[in-house]
């Protein structure tokens with residue numbers, strides 16, 4: 001039997017291509033048949049994702065590490081429900097307008113759930129469903145929108161590098177420099193590759209060191225055997241000639 005290695009992020013983050021219907025935005029809007037999108041494919045669009053322990057976000061070392069490595073110094077919470085969000089109806093409408101930001105949009109869902117829709121390279125909508133424990137980074141310049149699902153409640157941690165800028169630029173805003181960044185897909189791919197390489201080196205650093213050290217020891221042993229052999233041969237040769 002082959003081993004099944006399931007990505008644990010998929011328990012709290014799922015993505016799929018959307019249908020074209022104008023029905024209630026809070027419905028899943030799957031295509032028929034359903035067409036799921038892998039989290040690796042999302043990463044190729046610059047959309048990064050993690051699964052974290054939302055019950056212990058205050059002490060979570062993994063969250064701390066992500067914040068430190070990506071420079072997310074700012075943090076607050078955004079609760080979307082009529083009682084907690086001022087101008088609720090207006091906000092619900094503006095979140096669902098297709099827009100972009102000049103910086104990353106970073107959301108970590110600590111309660112409830114909701115849909116972040118992003119445009120793929122062919123302008124098709126991918127719906128990303130985030131539940132409690134799911135964290136997502138939308139790259140600067142990607143066209144996207146947000147809606148609650150039919151459970152009607154979400155509480156998200158918002159992270160930011162430095163002082164936050166929430167300004168949404170509704171489509172079209174293609175002249176913004178943030179749009180160019182998206183066009184440099186090669187740079188993005190290379191960065192992703194470098195990032196996973198570094199993670200790999202970090203994770204397997206000790207194994208690599210052990211391999212290097214044992215190769216060195218083996219090399220020294222072979223060298224010693226060679227020297228001993230050469231010296232012995234020289235001695236035998238001298239004795240024969242004398």
Ligand SMILES: CSCCC(=O)/C(O)=C/O
Pocket residue numbers: 078080095105107114144145146154155156
């Ligand atoms: C759950 S966070 C609310 C949505 C939001 O902040 C945003 O910017 C959507 O694009």
Ligand SMILES: [Fe+2]
Pocket residue numbers: 099100101105144145168
């Ligand atoms: Fe946004």
Ligand code: NI
Pocket residue numbers: 101105166167168
């Ligand atoms: Ni926004």
